[in-house]
Amino acid sequence: MSGRIANVRPKPGFLMDSGGNVIPQRQNVLPMPFVRDGLANVMSARGTSVDRRTGNVWFFNQLTPDQVEAAYRTNPWARKIIDIPAKDMTREGRAWQAEKDVIEKLEAEEKRLKLWAKLLRVLILARLYGGAALIPSIGDDRLEEPLDVDSVKKGGLRFINVFNRYQLVHGPEITDPESEWCGQPEWFQITSRNGMMTKLHPSRVIAFVGQKQPEGTQFIQSDSWFWGDSILQSVNETIQNATTASDGFAALIDVAATDIYKMPDLMDNVGTQEYEDRVMARFALAARGRSTHRATILDKDEDWAQHQVTWAGIPDVLMTFMELMAGASDIPVTRLLGQSPKGLQSTGKGEQQDYHAKVMADQGEILEPGLERIDELLIRSALGTRPSDIYSEFNSLEQPDEAKDSEIEKRAADTIKVYSDTGLISDEALAQIAKNRMIESGRWPGCEAAFEAHPDVPEYDPDPDAGKTAAELAAEKVEAMRMAGAVNDAQAVMLITDARPRSLYVQRKLVNADEFLAWAKAQGFEEVLEADELHVTVCFSKMAVDWLEMGSAWDEDANGQLTVNPGGARLVEALGDKGAIVLLFNSSSLSWRHEELVRKGASHDFDSYQSHITITYAVAEGFDLAGVEPYRGKLVFGPEIFEEVNEDWTPKMKADA
Numbered sequence: 001m002s003g004r005i006a007n008v009r010p011k012p013g014f015l016m017d018s019g020g021n022v023i024p025q026r027q028n029v030l031p032m033p034f035v036r037d038g039l040a041n042v043m044s045a046r047g048t049s050v051d052r053r054t055g056n057v058w059f060f061n062q063l064t065p066d067q068v069e070a071a072y073r074t075n076p077w078a079r080k081i082i083d084i085p086a087k088d089m090t091r092e093g094r095a096w097q098a099e100k101d102v103i104e105k106l107e108a109e110e111k112r113l114k115l116w117a118k119l120l121r122v123l124i125l126a127r128l129y130g131g132a133a134l135i136p137s138i139g140d141d142r143l144e145e146p147l148d149v150d151s152v153k154k155g156g157l158r159f160i161n162v163f164n165r166y167q168l169v170h171g172p173e174i175t176d177p178e179s180e181w182c183g184q185p186e187w188f189q190i191t192s193r194n195g196m197m198t199k200l201h202p203s204r205v206i207a208f209v210g211q212k213q214p215e216g217t218q219f220i221q222s223d224s225w226f227w228g229d230s231i232l233q234s235v236n237e238t239i240q241n242a243t244t245a246s247d248g249f250a251a252l253i254d255v256a257a258t259d260i261y262k263m264p265d266l267m268d269n270v271g272t273q274e275y276e277d278r279v280m281a282r283f284a285l286a287a288r289g290r291s292t293h294r295a296t297i298l299d300k301d302e303d304w305a306q307h308q309v310t311w312a313g314i315p316d317v318l319m320t321f322m323e324l325m326a327g328a329s330d331i332p333v334t335r336l337l338g339q340s341p342k343g344l345q346s347t348g349k350g351e352q353q354d355y356h357a358k359v360m361a362d363q364g365e366i367l368e369p370g371l372e373r374i375d376e377l378l379i380r381s382a383l384g385t386r387p388s389d390i391y392s393e394f395n396s397l398e399q400p401d402e403a404k405d406s407e408i409e410k411r412a413a414d415t416i417k418v419y420s421d422t423g424l425i426s427d428e429a430l431a432q433i434a435k436n437r438m439i440e441s442g443r444w445p446g447c448e449a450a451f452e453a454h455p456d457v458p459e460y461d462p463d464p465d466a467g468k469t470a471a472e473l474a475a476e477k478v479e480a481m482r483m484a485g486a487v488n489d490a491q492a493v494m495l496i497t498d499a500r501p502r503s504l505y506v507q508r509k510l511v512n513a514d515e516f517l518a519w520a521k522a523q524g525f526e527e528v529l530e531a532d533e534l535h536v537t538v539c540f541s542k543m544a545v546d547w548l549e550m551g552s553a554w555d556e557d558a559n560g561q562l563t564v565n566p567g568g569a570r571l572v573e574a575l576g577d578k579g580a581i582v583l584l585f586n587s588s589s590l591s592w593r594h595e596e597l598v599r600k601g602a603s604h605d606f607d608s609y610q611s612h613i614t615i616t617y618a619v620a621e622g623f624d625l626a627g628v629e630p631y632r633g634k635l636v637f638g639p640e641i642f643e644e645v646n647e648d649w650t651p652k653m654k655a656d657a
Contacts, residue, residue: 065129065166068230072128077239078232080336081329086123088359089367090116092395100448102383102390109382113160115374119367121162122208130210131165131227133188134370135200136377144187147203149376154384157377163190165227168205173225185226206370231329238328242321249314330358356397363394405441412437421554422592423599501544503645504602508562508637510534510613519631520615523572525581527618530652536611536637538593541602542645549600553593553640560639562589570630575612581619582612583631617651 063071071078093116096103110116118134125132137158138147170185184202191197210228232239263279326333332351333339380386416434419425425433435451438444510516513531520528556562564587571584590611598604613635619625 063230063233063236068128068232071232071236071239075239075243077242077325077336081235081239081325081331082127082231083124084331084335085359085362086120086127088356088397089123089363090120092397094392094394096390096392098387098390102387105382106379106390109157109378113157113378115160115378118160118162119371122370123367125162125164126208126210126228127231128210129164129166129227130230130233132208133163133165133168134206134208134374135161135163135190135204136206136374137161138377143204144199144201146201149380149386152377152380155381157381160374167191170226174202206373208366208370235325235328238321238325242318242325245318245321249318331355353398359397360394368394409441418554422596424592424595501546503543504539504541504545504547504550504597505537505643505645506539506550506597507535507537507641507643508639509641510536511561511636511638512634515633516613516631516635519633523628524623525616526620527653528616529614533652534613536590536613536635538590538640539597539602540605540645541597542605543601543603545601547642550597550602550642551600553589555589556639562587562637564589564635564637566632566634570632572615572625572628572630574625575614579617579619580614581616581625582614584610584612585635587611614651616653618653 072082073079096106098106122132122134137160138152138156139158140151167190169189169191171187171189172185174181174184174186176182181202184207186202188200188202188205189197190200207226209226211231211233212228263282322337323333326336329336332355334351335355375392376386379390413434416430416437420427420430435447439448439451509532513534516534517528517531553562564585568586569584573582573584574580575582575584591609594604594609
């Protein structure tokens with residue numbers, strides 16, 4: 001069997017060299033000391049000549065095609081190990097990325113060519129024999145010349161044939177490093193049943209190799225350097241062990257209960273035919289008595305007992321062999337044996353996800369290179385041209401999970417709403433994104449046809465105030481309050497006046513100012529802003545705007561607070577021309593909010609927005625900012641405060657922070 005360890009000891013008069021080769025010992029010459037790396041223990045004899053492992057060597061026993069075929073046709077585990085990964089690589093197909101009518105043509109061409117059935121077959125044969133190939137036909141007779149993919153017109157790919165490695169003969173290796181076919185055979189040859197031989201250029205053969213062999217080794221046969229080993233080559237021993245264990249257990253079932261009869265003078269008389277006939281008749285009588293009277297009838301000098309075989313531990317041993325076989329084949333036990341995961345909390349989801357990741361890697365490494373060559377022909381055959389923007393992606397192997405898919409859909413809808421509220425993306429673009437999302441999810445039957453049938457139907461908005469400005473809404477609210485008697489006319493005028501355009505300064509106070517000031521003191525700042533002066537500026541607009549049009553931030557918590565978590569780039573630097581020393585930090589929430597206010601009409605006097613907290617306007621002479629370690633903790637800001645711009649604002653400072 002492949003890969004087994006053989007225990008070999010040289011005969012007297014012979015030595016074994018470091019490579020495991022037995023060589024004759026030279027007479028009258030002391031053998032050279034045997035030097036090797038390793039751990040030796042004279043107490044346990046491990047690593048010494050007494051240790052049986054010192055004679056272990058690996059040897060390789062090549063499985064023949066007959067053995068491989070016999071295993072595949074007669075052993076269910078061998079067949080499943082060959083078939084399962086190939087089926088999983090092809091069972092979900094792929095998704096073309098193109099216009100709908102183009103996708104329909106491409107899928108129709110795949111169906112006509114039976115592409116996925118051919119891919120499954122070539123993968124199975126490659127895994128079984130160590131290699132197989134797809135040979136497409138485009139109807140030309142220049143088979144020994146390179147395949148000209150640009151010559152393929154609509155319908156030009158006639159069919160695709162599948163051959164295993166033993167149906168193909170190949171030539172010597174192309175070693176020219178400048179050739180695009182370097183490493184491929186110079187030619188392939190097919191011999192038909194009537195003896196006709198056809199040579200093919202390597203560009204016309206899309207080869208799939210089974211289990212790749214080590215390159216450059218002297219043990220690879222010269223006529224099989226291009227192909228690989230059968231997958232069964234490396235797992236053969238584990239399959240045979242598991243099969244032997246299960247067969248042995250099956251044999252025990254026949255002897256689960258063994259009757260033991262003790263008869264007087266048996267050995268003295270057993271040599272005669274007459275006595276043997278009488279003994280067999282006696283056994284038949286005893287058996288008939290048990291079946292008739294449910295009792296065993298014995299002579300007073302006879303004895304009868306029954307030995308019961310116990311099964312304790314045997315299932316665990318069998319499962320151990322099965323698990324070893326599954327591990328060797330790189331297929332989860334649940335997939336190979338078709339059983340549910342064991343244990344109260346076990347779902348097998350982790351193992352299945354790991355296996356799917358392995359299959360996806362195999363798709364990229366094994367299936368995709370060959371599929372790309374086929375697609376160059378298939379796309380031209382389906383469309384008549386080869387648009388450069390057409391490509392495909394393998395579909396997910398995960399089975400649909402209703403609860404999980406619903407949660408994903410909800411999150412996607414919430415995300416679209418967030419982008420809509422921020423105004424970062426136009427409503428038209430968001431509408432198209434939402435439609436594409438619904439179509440591609442497959443959870444909305446008929447939605448694509450509905451969108452095509454009603455492209456100009458406006459989106460339904462249940463909000464009766466949709467389209468009204470904030471000022472109009474505020475005026476309606478104040479008027480309703482006046483009509484209800486909640487405010488008088490003078491109060492109503494005052495409330496309406498608050499909606500007039502004016503300059504806007506938006507800030508958020510630092511809630512955890514005490515922590516921030518403790519940090520400033522530890523860094524050596526002597527004078528700092530007072531706690532209630534610490535803030536971050538969101539907007540500084542000298543241009544008059546309608547405050548009610550500015551809306552509110554969408555990502556603050558229920559208390560209107562905004563938290564900037566620890567981490568990210570933070571710097572302490574001088575900013576502006578007034579001597580301000582600030583902590584610079586990044587916050588996408590503040591940046592998005594600033595951009596939203598600017599987009600709604602606010603002005604900004606600086607080239608770009610940078611969120612910061614002013615620490616002080618006065619530092620001691622010679623104070624080295626480079627030695628300041630920036631504040632790394634979280635920053636908690638209170639609700640937005642809207643004020644008119646005050647250019648005469650004077651900060652309140654205090655000493656001894």
